[in-house]
Amino acid sequence: xxxxxxPQPVDASLDVDGVRHGARAFVLKPLLRGDSRxxxxxxxxxxxxxxxxxxxxxxxxxxxxAFNLSHPTPATLLGSGQAETxxxxxxxxxxxxxxVDHTLTPVQQRNLERAWKCKVIDRTGLILEIFGARARTRxxxxxxxxxxxxxxxSRLVRSWTxxxxxxxxxxxxxxxxxxxxxxxxxxITSRIAKLRYELDQVRRTRGxxxxxxxxxEHPTVALVGYTNAGKSTxxxxxxxxxxxxxxxxxxxxxPSMRGVTLPSGREVILSDxxxxxxxxxxxxxxxxxxxxxxVQLADxxxxxxxxxxxxxxxxxxxxxxxxxDLGIEHGDxxxxxxxxxxxxxxxxxxxxxxxxxxxxxxDAQHALEVxxxxxxxxxxxxxxxxxxxxxMPDLLRVLDERLALxxxxxxxxxxxxxxxxxxxxxxxxxxxxxxxKRAAIRLKISLDxxxxxxxxxxxxxxxxxxxxx
Numbered sequence: 001x002x003x004x005x006x007p008q009p010v011d012a013s014l015d016v017d018g019v020r021h022g023a024r025a026f027v028l029k030p031l032l033r034g035d036s037r038x039x040x041x042x043x044x045x046x047x048x049x050x051x052x053x054x055x056x057x058x059x060x061x062x063x064x065x066a067f068n069l070s071h072p073t074p075a076t077l078l079g080s081g082q083a084e085t086x087x088x089x090x091x092x093x094x095x096x097x098x099x100v101d102h103t104l105t106p107v108q109q110r111n112l113e114r115a116w117k118c119k120v121i122d123r124t125g126l127i128l129e130i131f132g133a134r135a136r137t138r139x140x141x142x143x144x145x146x147x148x149x150x151x152x153x154s155r156l157v158r159s160w161t162x163x164x165x166x167x168x169x170x171x172x173x174x175x176x177x178x179x180x181x182x183x184x185x186x187x188i189t190s191r192i193a194k195l196r197y198e199l200d201q202v203r204r205t206r207g208x209x210x211x212x213x214x215x216x217e218h219p220t221v222a223l224v225g226y227t228n229a230g231k232s233t234x235x236x237x238x239x240x241x242x243x244x245x246x247x248x249x250x251x252x253x254x255p256s257m258r259g260v261t262l263p264s265g266r267e268v269i270l271s272d273x274x275x276x277x278x279x280x281x282x283x284x285x286x287x288x289x290x291x292x293x294x295v296q297l298a299d300x301x302x303x304x305x306x307x308x309x310x311x312x313x314x315x316x317x318x319x320x321x322x323x324x325d326l327g328i329e330h331g332d333x334x335x336x337x338x339x340x341x342x343x344x345x346x347x348x349x350x351x352x353x354x355x356x357x358x359x360x361x362x363d364a365q366h367a368l369e370v371x372x373x374x375x376x377x378x379x380x381x382x383x384x385x386x387x388x389x390x391x392m393p394d395l396l397r398v399l400d401e402r403l404a405l406x407x408x409x410x411x412x413x414x415x416x417x418x419x420x421x422x423x424x425x426x427x428x429x430x431x432x433x434x435x436x437k438r439a440a441i442r443l444k445i446s447l448d449x450x451x452x453x454x455x456x457x458x459x460x461x462x463x464x465x466x467x468x469x
Contacts, residue, residue: 023096027051027064028086030077030102041278045311049277050101050123052228056130062093076115077108087116099126103279106155123279124151131284139202146195147284153188206293219403219448220269221260222295224323225304226315227275230340234304234386235272238396257294262400263393264428266451271298278318285325296326300402301334307353307383308344333405336380336398343385350383357383357394406448412455413440421459428455 029047043066051064069078076083077100090098097119098112104122112120121129128151131144223231235241239258256272271294285292295301303319305312320330328335339357342350357380382398384391409432414422416439425431425443428451433444447455 022058022060024062024094025054025059025097025099026062026086026090026093026095027054027099027101029064029066030069030072030100031066032072032102033068033070040317041311041314045314046101050099053101053123053126053130054099057126057133059097059099062095063089074105075108076111077102077104078112083112083115090116090118097121099123101126109155127277127280127284139199142195142198142202144284146192146199149188149192149195153185153192203293218259218267218269219299219406220271220294220297221300221302221399222271222273222298223302223304224273224295224319225275225338225340226306226319227277229275229304229306229309229315230386231272231275231304234302234338234340234384235270237386237389237392239270262396262403264400264404266400266403266428266448267454268299268399268403271295276319276322278314280318280322285322292326295323296328299334299406300336300399301328301332302336302338304338304340306341307339308341334402336382336402338395339381339383340386342383343388343390353383354391357381403448408449408452409444409446410452412443412445414443414459415440418459421455424455424459 027047027050029043029050031043031046047064047066051061054061067082069082073079078086086098089095095116095118098116099121100112101123103124104112104120109120109122128144128148131140132148135141135144223235225231235256235258238260241256241258258270260268260270262268273292273295301323303316303323305316305319309315323332324330339353342353345353380398380402382391382395384395412425414425422441425445425447428447430446431443432446435442
């Protein structure tokens with residue numbers, strides 16, 4: 001009898017059993033007739049994305065093919081003739097692994113492996129493998145393991161013959177016998193419950209940290225976007241950090257947070273998050289909900305787009321669909337589109353892009369006023385190049401303006417002799433009314449909540465800040 005125990009933490013330094021780094025891989029992209037999501041995308045772009053995912057775990061791509069599929073078959077997804085044709089090519093070219101860029105049922109995966117006599121994984125398995133190999137923080141490992149176990153739970157129909165785990169990731173590339181996959185449903189269910197409990201603790205810890213930031217009145221700015229859109233490069237550019245930023249899909253998995261000082265002197269917390277992708281496995285969206293709470297509760301959300309990518313609009317729609325699942329609808333006033341990689345466009349297109357950004361940013365600022373204070377109507381746009389630094393001053397200015405739109409009206413008494421406090425308020429707020437009294441100056445002033453907190457911490461002993469009006 002196998003020794004049944006909980007899966008141990010992944011050792012990412014070892015190789016996959018039977019499929020090692022650099023293994024010969026074949027990428028297949030079925031194009032299903034009538035699939036409305038795929039109808040909007042070019043087959044070449046979809047295939048290129050699938051190849052990029054496979055390359056992200058150091059596979060050697062021997063061949064990649066997109067092919068039409070009139071209707072999926074329950075046994076193998078493909079038609080019998082297609083499966084046989086691909087099988088002959090797989091044998092002739094000594095393929096170790098086939099990546100099918102589509103969702104496979106456990107039965108389809110098992111039947112294709114038997115027919116082709118090699119390892120087969122689907123899109124979900126491939127993405128989970130990437131995440132499993134990339135997770136470095138404890139939180140990231142917990143989240144990916146939870147997603148992997150939910151995925152594996154439905155695949156215990158397979159026959160596993162030995163138990164040793166051979167490498168990092170979550171074993172979708174390995175041969176039969178990965179320790180997690182031989183666990184029965186009871187053990188997996190128990191492990192899932194434990195992981196969810198631990199992630200609840202992570203969520204509580206994040207909540208405490210978020211409360212501390214709110215008490216310090218530091219607004220949060222979250223970066224979101226399609227994978228490889230340049231979020232980490234932008235994060236490094238704005239913060240002076242050196243988080244991993246590579247030209248590959250899902251280069252960043254674990255979240256990073258750093259402080260940024262805006263031109264006005266306002267301090268914000270910038271958060272880099274995992275990239276999104278079309279058909280992102282639901283297991284991952286659910287598992288990463290603890291991390292994605294940072295996006296849901298952010299004061300400003302920067303949607304970073306690779307504007308030079310041929311499918312930039314399709315990528316935008318994919319990101320917006322995931323944001324909608326998180327309760328962040330299109331047109332949310334917190335959203336700002338950051339059109340990245342503008343340096344890769346011809347000059348005439350770059351100028352058009354800059355003109356478009358100016359128009360949309362002006363429209364975003366043009367809104368009704370309440371008690372003389374502007375209220376944000378909807379998001380804006382700014383064109384940048386995170387690589388060269390082009391457009392960074394514009395982005396910082398737009399951030400400042402957007403945070404200023406969150407201003408509230410306060411009544412503040414400033415002692416006559418405290419010129420520093422009075423000057424600070426005029427510099428950081430919008431004075432709506434002033435009354436010069438015998439011992440103090442009373443200001444009715446519009447201030448961002450963060451600036452109000454900063455004013456209190458710096459000048460509260462010399463002035464008396466009234467309640468919000």
